[in-house]
Amino acid sequence: MSSTAALEIEGLRKSFGKNLVLDGIDLSVGEHEVTCLIGASGSGKSTLLRCVNLLEPVDAGRIVVAGEEITRRGVDVNRVRRRIGIVFQAFNLFPHMSVLENVTLAPRLALRKGRGETEEQARALLGRFGLSDKVEAYPDHLSGGQQQRVAIVRALAMQPRLMLLDEVTSALDPELVAEVLDVIGELAAGGMTMVIATHEMGFARDIATRVCFLDDGVILEQGSPEQMFGSPREPRTQQFLQRIVSAHRL
Amino acid sequence: MASEGDRRAGLEVDEPRRSRILGALGSGVEGRRGVAIALLSTVVFLVVVGVAITHSPGWHEIRRTFFDWSEFKSSFPEIARAFLLNCKIFSISECFILAFALLLAVLRSLPGPVFFPLRALAVVYADFFRGVPTILVIALLGFGAPALQVSGVPTSTTFWGIVSLVLVYSAYVSEVYRAGIDSVHPSQEAAARSLGLTRGQTLRKVILPQAVRRVIPPLLNDFIGLQKDTALVGTLGAIEAFQQASIDSAATFHYTPYLAAAVLFVAITIPLARFTDWLIARDRRRRQAQGMHA
Numbered sequence: 001m002s003s004t005a006a007l008e009i010e011g012l013r014k015s016f017g018k019n020l021v022l023d024g025i026d027l028s029v030g031e032h033e034v035t036c037l038i039g040a041s042g043s044g045k046s047t048l049l050r051c052v053n054l055l056e057p058v059d060a061g062r063i064v065v066a067g068e069e070i071t072r073r074g075v076d077v078n079r080v081r082r083r084i085g086i087v088f089q090a091f092n093l094f095p096h097m098s099v100l101e102n103v104t105l106a107p108r109l110a111l112r113k114g115r116g117e118t119e120e121q122a123r124a125l126l127g128r129f130g131l132s133d134k135v136e137a138y139p140d141h142l143s144g145g146q147q148q149r150v151a152i153v154r155a156l157a158m159q160p161r162l163m164l165l166d167e168v169t170s171a172l173d174p175e176l177v178a179e180v181l182d183v184i185g186e187l188a189a190g191g192m193t194m195v196i197a198t199h200e201m202g203f204a205r206d207i208a209t210r211v212c213f214l215d216d217g218v219i220l221e222q223g224s225p226e227q228m229f230g231s232p233r234e235p236r237t238q239q240f241l242q243r244i245v246s247a248h249r250l
Numbered sequence: 251m252a253s254e255g256d257r258r259a260g261l262e263v264d265e266p267r268r269s270r271i272l273g274a275l276g277s278g279v280e281g282r283r284g285v286a287i288a289l290l291s292t293v294v295f296l297v298v299v300g301v302a303i304t305h306s307p308g309w310h311e312i313r314r315t316f317f318d319w320s321e322f323k324s325s326f327p328e329i330a331r332a333f334l335l336n337c338k339i340f341s342i343s344e345c346f347i348l349a350f351a352l353l354l355a356v357l358r359s360l361p362g363p364v365f366f367p368l369r370a371l372a373v374v375y376a377d378f379f380r381g382v383p384t385i386l387v388i389a390l391l392g393f394g395a396p397a398l399q400v401s402g403v404p405t406s407t408t409f410w411g412i413v414s415l416v417l418v419y420s421a422y423v424s425e426v427y428r429a430g431i432d433s434v435h436p437s438q439e440a441a442a443r444s445l446g447l448t449r450g451q452t453l454r455k456v457i458l459p460q461a462v463r464r465v466i467p468p469l470l471n472d473f474i475g476l477q478k479d480t481a482l483v484g485t486l487g488a489i490e491a492f493q494q495a496s497i498d499s500a501a502t503f504h505y506t507p508y509l510a511a512a513v514l515f516v517a518i519t520i521p522l523a524r525f526t527d528w529l530i531a532r533d534r535r536r537r538q539a540q541g542m543h544a
Contacts, residue, residue: 053444082446092441096459105455106445158445 006031006193012061021047023217034188036204037197039214045197049164053086085155086164089171091147093139100135103154125153129183145176165196201244205229213237321506325498332494333514336480343415351420355427379421385482388414392486411483426468430461470526474519
């Protein structure tokens with residue numbers, strides 16, 4: 001596609017040992033687009049996101065972020081990661097640090113910003129997502145929903161150009177899912193470019209500009225939410241969505 | 251998240267447990283009855299052991315040579331003064347062990363093929379110094395190194411005693427650190443690296459603070475052993491508590507000075523042991539409180 005794409009993936013392959021997880025992924029994400037990855041567990045959604053963040057080395061293919069190929073040899077992974085935020089299913093907050101320390105750690109160390117500046121920024125972000133009274137709290141004393149919101153704020157504090165969300169509500173109790181999805185909705189409304197692996201089909205339908213169905217390590221089908229959820233072409237997509245519907249998750 | 255890591259380190263205790271010493275002593279009527287039984291059985295036990303010892307054929311002689319109060323009083327001040335050397339050896343060794351062992355553990359956790367030599371070195375080191383008896387290392391270094399007569403090499407026995415203890419105990423303590431590092435879940439590293447932190451920053455700010463906190467009780471355990479092993483430096487001729495007791499004993503044909511030295515060691519190590527147990531118990535309570543929350 002055009003050279004202004006926020007994220008461009010070409011022929012991405014990745015296997016763990018003999019287990020081929022990604023078998024030639026091609027994907028282009030424009031600025032301010034929200035791309036939702038759907039598909040069964042083990043279809044490669046998480047691995048794809050981890051590859052884009054360079055947490056997993058790729059076997060073949062190219063990943064280009066804002067015009068720069070990040071899969072080339074000798075790339076400074078730390079510099080690349082500063083522009084790409086990722087939020088994990090299990091929150092992965094640092095348990096020995098307060099919420100404020102969690103959020104300010106990376107801006108201070110990786111961006112070499114001062115304590116005053118980062119704390120001010122962190123408080124503003126935490127306030128924006130309803131966490132003002134949790135600034136000094138430790139992760140153990142937060143609910144899952146609060147922890148995940150802190151994890152999102154922690155990623156946002158690096159002012160990334162691209163956010164990757166890896167099934168961020170899958171570990172949450174049902175009543176806590178909404179508060180996290182609201183935060184993501186707000187980010188989308190603010191124009192954040194996001195790639196979201198999710199099992200929340202209703203959410204994907206509401207928020208996505210594009211939906212990709214992953215099956216066996218390839219993007220089997222992609223399109224607008226209306227098309228994907230309304231009239232999917234591929235039998236496997238139909239089958240997958242049918243199962244979701246019969247489980248009352250759509 | 252944290253509990254997953256703890257389980258791998260084998261540090262987690264799942265069910266709530268009371269102090270092992272107090273066993274099933276509970277509260278209320280049951281508890282009071284328990285305490286009474288415990289008290290009675292302890293008294294009976296002590297009386298039986300006491301009678302058995304004091305009625306043994308050699309008791310009279312033992313009492314004369316080991317439990318002479320006036321001998322105890324006269325030898326105690328000098329042994330106590332010598333014991334200060336044990337404390338000095340302990341404190342100095344401790345600082346170096348904590349730092350050196352951490353370095354070894356970090357070397358051993360370096361990833362990738364490039365660092366293979368360093369990892370291998372750390373493994374060989376730990377294997378070697380855990381395999382050789384401490385007293386042998388002390389003898390080899392304490393008698394060998396000064397005999398080289400190289401200018402600038404210290405000849406102080408205390409110095410070489412400390413070096414030996416640092417070498418041996420660092421091997422043990424590095425393994426303790428390593429268990430702690432391994433117990434921090436890989437997702438913590440992934441989270442830190444994903445934010446753009448370097449490997450070094452991740453280790454310093456995210457991995458090690460969690461790892462060290464988890465291994466404080468086993469670390470203290472090793473320190474109790476170290477405090478006792480400072481007596482081994484006496485074999486080089488340094489006048490520490492055990493050596494001073496030997497001198498007194500040789501002069502008077504009394505073993506009571508050994509008892510005085512033992513009392514001094516115990517006075518340090520028992521509080522340390524109780525403190526360690528208290529830390530472990532506190533740790534367990536905290537983790538259970540967290541578990542309930544999650």
